[in-house]
Amino acid sequence: MKWNVGTKIAVGFVIVLIIFLIVGAVAYRSVVRQSETASAVTHSYAVESELTQLLASLQDAETGQRGYLITGTDSYLAPYTAALPQIEQHRAELARLAADNPDQLAHLDALGPLITQKLSELQETIDVRRAKDFAAAQAIVMTNRGKNAMDAIRGVLQEMRTEEEDILKVRAAAREADARDTSWTILIGTLLAAFAAAVAGAIITRAIAVPLKSLTGVAERITLGDLSVNADVGGGRRDEIGVLAQAFERMRRSLRTLADAAERVAAGDLRASVQAQSPNDQLGNSFVRMTDNLRRQIGDMVEAAAVLGSASSEIVASTSQLASGASQSAAAVTETTATVEEVRQTAQLASQKARAVADTAQKSAQIAQSGRKSTADVIAGMERIRTQMEAIAETMVRLSEQGQTIGQIIATVEDLAAQSNLLAVNAAIEAAKAGEQGKGFGVVAQEVKSLAEQSRQATDRVRTILGDIQKATTAAAMATEQGGKAVEAGGRHTETAGESIGTLAASVNEAAQAATQIAASSQQQLVGMDQVAVAMENIKVTGTQNMASARQLENAARNINELGQRLKQLAETYRV
Amino acid sequence: MTNSAEAGKILRQRAQALAQVPLPPAADTVLELLEFGLASERYAVERRYVQEVQPLRELTPLPCTPAFILGIVNVRGRIVPVLDLKKFFELPERGLTDLHRTIIVRGHDVEIGLLADVIVGISPVPAESLQPSLPTLTGIRADYLKGVTDRRLVVLAVDRILSDPKIIVHEEVED
Numbered sequence: 001m002k003w004n005v006g007t008k009i010a011v012g013f014v015i016v017l018i019i020f021l022i023v024g025a026v027a028y029r030s031v032v033r034q035s036e037t038a039s040a041v042t043h044s045y046a047v048e049s050e051l052t053q054l055l056a057s058l059q060d061a062e063t064g065q066r067g068y069l070i071t072g073t074d075s076y077l078a079p080y081t082a083a084l085p086q087i088e089q090h091r092a093e094l095a096r097l098a099a100d101n102p103d104q105l106a107h108l109d110a111l112g113p114l115i116t117q118k119l120s121e122l123q124e125t126i127d128v129r130r131a132k133d134f135a136a137a138q139a140i141v142m143t144n145r146g147k148n149a150m151d152a153i154r155g156v157l158q159e160m161r162t163e164e165e166d167i168l169k170v171r172a173a174a175r176e177a178d179a180r181d182t183s184w185t186i187l188i189g190t191l192l193a194a195f196a197a198a199v200a201g202a203i204i205t206r207a208i209a210v211p212l213k214s215l216t217g218v219a220e221r222i223t224l225g226d227l228s229v230n231a232d233v234g235g236g237r238r239d240e241i242g243v244l245a246q247a248f249e250r251m252r253r254s255l256r257t258l259a260d261a262a263e264r265v266a267a268g269d270l271r272a273s274v275q276a277q278s279p280n281d282q283l284g285n286s287f288v289r290m291t292d293n294l295r296r297q298i299g300d301m302v303e304a305a306a307v308l309g310s311a312s313s314e315i316v317a318s319t320s321q322l323a324s325g326a327s328q329s330a331a332a333v334t335e336t337t338a339t340v341e342e343v344r345q346t347a348q349l350a351s352q353k354a355r356a357v358a359d360t361a362q363k364s365a366q367i368a369q370s371g372r373k374s375t376a377d378v379i380a381g382m383e384r385i386r387t388q389m390e391a392i393a394e395t396m397v398r399l400s401e402q403g404q405t406i407g408q409i410i411a412t413v414e415d416l417a418a419q420s421n422l423l424a425v426n427a428a429i430e431a432a433k434a435g436e437q438g439k440g441f442g443v444v445a446q447e448v449k450s451l452a453e454q455s456r457q458a459t460d461r462v463r464t465i466l467g468d469i470q471k472a473t474t475a476a477a478m479a480t481e482q483g484g485k486a487v488e489a490g491g492r493h494t495e496t497a498g499e500s501i502g503t504l505a506a507s508v509n510e511a512a513q514a515a516t517q518i519a520a521s522s523q524q525q526l527v528g529m530d531q532v533a534v535a536m537e538n539i540k541v542t543g544t545q546n547m548a549s550a551r552q553l554e555n556a557a558r559n560i561n562e563l564g565q566r567l568k569q570l571a572e573t574y575r576v
Numbered sequence: 577m578t579n580s581a582e583a584g585k586i587l588r589q590r591a592q593a594l595a596q597v598p599l600p601p602a603a604d605t606v607l608e609l610l611e612f613g614l615a616s617e618r619y620a621v622e623r624r625y626v627q628e629v630q631p632l633r634e635l636t637p638l639p640c641t642p643a644f645i646l647g648i649v650n651v652r653g654r655i656v657p658v659l660d661l662k663k664f665f666e667l668p669e670r671g672l673t674d675l676h677r678t679i680i681v682r683g684h685d686v687e688i689g690l691l692a693d694v695i696v697g698i699s700p701v702p703a704e705s706l707q708p709s710l711p712t713l714t715g716i717r718a719d720y721l722k723g724v725t726d727r728r729l730v731v732l733a734v735d736r737i738l739s740d741p742k743i744i745v746h747e748e749v750e751d
Contacts, residue, residue: 418675419631421695421697422629422630422631422677422695424697425610425629425695425697425698426628426629428697428698429610429623429626429627429628429629429698430628432608432623432698449697
């Protein structure tokens, strides 16, 4: 039968545990019995004490009775009186304690009447002594009835004490035997347990410690890197130790595989493929990733070496071109320098022209300013014309009003002429009435009439002329109004023209400023061209230096090309 | 120079002819006429009936009178009725203005005013130039006309107008 290590340990511990359980149970039982015995002994001692006290109380009562009988004094009766309740109390206590013992109960039943008898005898003597005298009481005592009762009581109490002492002896013997049995049981059980534990420990130690020690040695060697040992030290065992040894062997083999693969990688053979034992195999996974990364990096390196080789070849070609380009650029720089000199002269000319333009623009600005002033004067003049036109209009109105006044005057004159005419007619009539003497007056009247007629005709002409004047005045008023409108329009046009001239002046001012700025810019341009010429000189020097540098660069590129070739050869030693 | 002598002779004859003072016409052969205008026609009255000429002022219309009586005026304290001849001659009315005149005529102790639009003046007319009234005129026109001068001036017969019973106003207004 093959037990694994866990079963062996469990069996050993269970045997020891069972022994200890037996010992514990025995000890417990003994302790319990000891306790019971002790309480029984206490019970017996209590019964004995009660018996003694009962007897003492009876003796007290007897003592009180005797004192009273002798003296007849009530003070000697005190012990008797005090003993009576104590007797009843002790009897009841004895009945309670002896409830579990039929023999003692029988004794108590026998004791009850005796005590009653003794107490009644005592009471009787006391009553007689009190009622009669000492002699009568002595006669009762002399009957020995009380002494007999007391002797019987003593006998019964002695029997009860003897019986309690017997019981006590039996119980003490039983306790002694129990204690002896318990001691033996504990001693033998402990020895047995110690023996069983020792046997189990030896067996388990032999089954576990030895293989573990040899496995520890194997692990130490593996730790030191020696993977050649055989870790299967279990000798075909199938318990935990065997399984552990087999696991150690598998681990060693796995490490050995990795070590072999690493050896091949070290030799430059990157084709080796290692499988990870599990997703948690850190070493295996790392090795797989390492070989993959190495493979990729070596591949990249080979490609990079090839690229480097070709690139360095190109660099060599480029640097050759650079060198020739540098000499070409030196020639171009010389040409550029000459061109810059020409441009500089042109810039100088442009600067002079710009200055002339700026002066002209300044003059134009001044002219525009005077134009603005003239426009303002024109506006003021238009305003004056407008005022005068208004004055003319007012004058026209006044003229029209005066024309109407003249018309009224003419009407008056006409009226006067008509009346004169009428007067002339009346005068002629009167002259005719006068007959021959009135002829001369008739002539005068005729003349007056013709004068009145002439006045009428004159007023007609004046009226005609006045009509013409009024027409002319109306025409003049209309002309004045139109003139006013024309002046207003002229004012507006003049204002527009003024604004335009103002805008023109502002533009001309801006143009003048721009021209000034252009002149300044041209000056700066000239200075800049000078600086460009100096810079071109510097560029020329730098170009020469560039040529030398390009040659050095060419040499360096050749060195890089050789390095690339060597790197390529090195990379090709890897088998990917 | 016969021409100048002949010319002088002609001029002298003309001067003598012009220097002849015309004979004053006889008083009974000359009619002095006061010429006035009614509407667009010219009328005249004999001067001897005319008292004076006044502007038409302060005409007071008179109720209960025929249409030809315009009203009455105050002439130097005398109350004079004013006749509108246009009513007789059926001339168009133009309304009254202060340019109208009143010709005060007198005859048969009757003084009336004739309304005239315009007073032209006094002019002597030969009596023989006065032609009798036109036969086409009948009725009141024929009654009131004295004749027509050669200047087509209608001369009114003032004495007939004044004595015409038609102008005697006697009307009673019934209450």
